Amino acid sequence: MVKRGMLIVLSGPSGVGKGTVRKAIFDQKKNDFQYSISMTTRKPRPGEVDGVDYFFVSTEEFEKRIQNGGMLEYAKYVDNYYGTPLDYVEDTLNSGKDVFLEIEVNGAMQVRAKCPDGVFVFLTPPDLIELKQRLISRGTDDMDVINKRIAKAVGEIKMMQNYDYAVVNDVVANAVEKIKDVIRSERLRVTRVMPDYIGMLGENN
Ligand SMILES: Nc1nc2c(ncn2[C@@H]2O[C@H](COP(=O)(O)OP(=O)(O)O)[C@@H](O)[C@H]2O)c(=O)[nH]1
Numbered sequence: 001m002v003k004r005g006m007l008i009v010l011s012g013p014s015g016v017g018k019g020t021v022r023k024a025i026f027d028q029k030k031n032d033f034q035y036s037i038s039m040t041t042r043k044p045r046p047g048e049v050d051g052v053d054y055f056f057v058s059t060e061e062f063e064k065r066i067q068n069g070g071m072l073e074y075a076k077y078v079d080n081y082y083g084t085p086l087d088y089v090e091d092t093l094n095s096g097k098d099v100f101l102e103i104e105v106n107g108a109m110q111v112r113a114k115c116p117d118g119v120f121v122f123l124t125p126p127d128l129i130e131l132k133q134r135l136i137s138r139g140t141d142d143m144d145v146i147n148k149r150i151a152k153a154v155g156e157i158k159m160m161q162n163y164d165y166a167v168v169n170d171v172v173a174n175a176v177e178k179i180k181d182v183i184r185s186e187r188l189r190v191t192r193v194m195p196d197y198i199g200m201l202g203e204n205n
């Protein structure tokens, strides 16, 4: 039987650099985990491609999928739906490959409830001033949206205590290496490498 893959979840406040760090990880040639592309009702930003950055769908289509049980998790974030299509994650994990999700905190906690053996990593900014600066310099949102995202960030950062690992995104290359270190270590957990070992030994050994 194929050993089920590991689920890795990366969260963090908007603008901390999740997308940048995730892209840097997946731009590296040697990657042995798969990225799950999310679905959203948000409009594509310039340069974003349907089926690459997100699956861009209507609110009606998104809600239909929720009703059909087709989402591993979903959340409403600043007026739009975002969610993880269930099929891809299930099929990939069942084929023995590890899956990487980049999602916000409420969705991550839904995943935690369903997949407690997942690995939950929180990407955090050096400080809130730097976070706001990153949102402004990205230039994709107007000031109203930026202020909403910053207001949300304070609550999101408080959720960090529900994660297994915290990685400060000071320099992208450092954050990438730290996340890869986490994944490498997690793969060596006794319960992952030897899931049946304790049972094999029996209770008296
Ligand atoms: N729950 C959930 N959140 C997601 C998903 N995909 C993206 N997000 C999060 O939704 C938030 C807004 O995403 P987006 O509009 O692309 O903005 P950005 O990540 O700040 O560039 C971010 O915190 C994303 O990590 C998903 O499938 N599920």
Ligand SMILES: Nc1ncnc2c1ncn2[C@@H]1O[C@H](COP(=O)(O)OP(=O)(O)O)[C@@H](O)[C@H]1O
Residues within 6 Å of the ligand: 012, 013, 014, 015, 016, 017, 018, 019, 020, 021, 134, 135, 137, 138, 139, 169, 170, 171, 172
């Ligand atoms: N370590 C970093 N140092 C400086 N700027 C960064 C860093 N990581 C990301 N950025 C910049 O911050 C902005 C937000 O990054 P992005 O990846 O879009 O964040 P998120 O996906 O978390 O919303 C972008 O302009 C990006 O180039």
